[in-house]
Amino acid sequence: MAKKYNEFDVVVMPTIDEEPFGLVALETIAKGMALITTNSGAIPEVVGEGAVIVDKNSDFISNLAMQMEKLAVDSDYRNELGKKAYSMARRVVAFNIDNYYYRLVNILDTKCSQNTISVIVPVYNVQDQLKKCVDSLINQSYTNLEIILVDDGSTDNSGLMCDELAGLDQRIRVIHQNNGGLSAARNSGLDIATGEYIFFVDSDDYLDLSTLEKLMNHMSRCNADVVACGFAYTYDEKTESPFTNPSPGIWSGKEAVIQMMTNNNLCTTAWNKLYKACLWKDIRFPKGRVHEDEATTYKVLYASNTVAYLPECLYKYYQRENTIMKGNLEKRYKDYLMAIEERIQYFAGCSEQRLVDNSILVLLEYTKYVYRSIQSKERGCLKHQYNKYIKEYGIPKSIRARKKIALLVWKYVKA
Structure with missing residues (x-):
């Protein structure tokens, strides 16, 4: 397979399913070749700036074709990307292909130790x-x-x-x-x-x-x-x-x-x-x-x-009738909302916008779920809370337009 890489200038890895680690991606950047791939699984963490990342969830086919055409005709761009890839593969120890294969062989050759x-x-x-x-x-x-x-x-x-x-x-x-x-x-x-x-x-x-x-x-x-x-x-x-x-x-x-x-x-x-x-x-x-x-x-x-x-x-x-998490939604939902708000702040402090956006979406959807599930004066409080979240956090930019509209429209549901 290593010899096969030498026959080409660009590797296209159009993964749309979850890619656990991306061995092909790792091999490609280790060879110093230009790579086009997607934001599937852990691939972005593996390749970093050493590849072109195409969003699999947004106009995927058109964007993929555009990047393929660009790399095919622009040799300077292709060479620059290959150099970045090669540098990263050597600079980051965890992604060094030699180290990876060494660890893989050790894992396969070693039986599970009897640790406590x-x-x-x-x-x-x-x-x-x-x-x-x-x-x-x-x-x-x-x-x-x-x-x-x-x-x-x-x-x-x-x-x-x-x-x-x-x-x-x-x-x-x-x-x-x-x-x-x-x-x-x-x-x-x-x-x-x-x-x-x-x-x-x-x-x-x-x-x-x-x-x-x-x-x-x-x-x-x-x-x-x-x-x-x-x-x-x-x-x-x-x-x-x-x-x-x-x-x-x-x-x-x-x-x-x-x-x-x-x-x-x-x-x-x-x-x-x-x-x-x-x-x-x-x-x-x-x-x-x-x-x-x-x-x-x-x-x-x-x-x-x-x-x-x-x-x-x-x-x-x-599952038993008196399990703590069954029922009593009105008494426990506030702890859930508190936990998600803490999560938002935690990831904001880590500068992880994607994780912040996903946490905001969880917060909004759960608030809607509780609102639909209870019949009490708490519904008015939840409606107020939802609007407060929209004002404070906004709608995540990464979600699709239809979902954004649905979240915004819900602001106007009567309590």
Whole structure:
């Protein structure tokens, strides 16, 4: 294949589906050749200024043809682009083709090491579900685990059950604390975790017995910092129902945040992901709030170099009538809006306009969703809040005209 590149002056890579890393793009810039490609997946992060990027979502065919014609007839432009590409491929260590192949061979030749996974399980009044959850952990095919049960002031037998389970398996550690909520329980687990990897499980959920082994293997294969799996809703009397996208993927941290906000794959949930523990060094969940995942997960993904998604539904998300996130929308939506506003400010501080725009869109769409879903005086407050968001943030420029019009027109809906 390397010899084939020598026969041509320009490589056209018109990818419209998600491109996980872009090996062809990497090989092209390493050869110092002019490249035309798209803003798919992690490609822009790979090629930087060393390629012509065509927006796949805006008049794609015409713009692609125009760039192809320009490079075909303008040899100076073509040579200048090739020099930039070659310089970048040598300057950025992570994109050096020799280093890439060396790492790839090492990954393929190395079996998954038996590093410790710290599994953090917040526990609160789940005496009927706890044993099933813990059984799914102690019977994992990946055995090098530190299972941290955080009894968050349970008023039933859950705390006693934690101690009894710890007596049956030396890998289980128990924390008893006053009730502080899900965030406080997770944070307590993070504070004492000693493993090289972190995984969260809610105490009324459970895992397929091969979950952690498959995630560790996938993390090794992809050289990823975070690996998410698919999940399915499970019930007492109904068959399980898959929720997540069936297509696999691998992205840069920045692109992973976009995926989290726009697709049912990574999702914002903390609990369907295996993380390198170092990512959590300076990140904790906000105490005293619901929608804590919305306020936290994006920071971990953004801090990652590579994020992978394994679509198999390995995590089983149990649905019960008194689950905290069911109902009470009027009581909890404000925490969600607060989390998204914080996200907007976070990415604005990082000068990440694309991530800001996507967050603004999430904020506006969720406000509309809550407005449609409740019947109370809160609707007037939401209408006022929506107009405030439009005035403060505006409509993201990156979205299509029809969507812009729909968002602007909604300002005039009667409360």
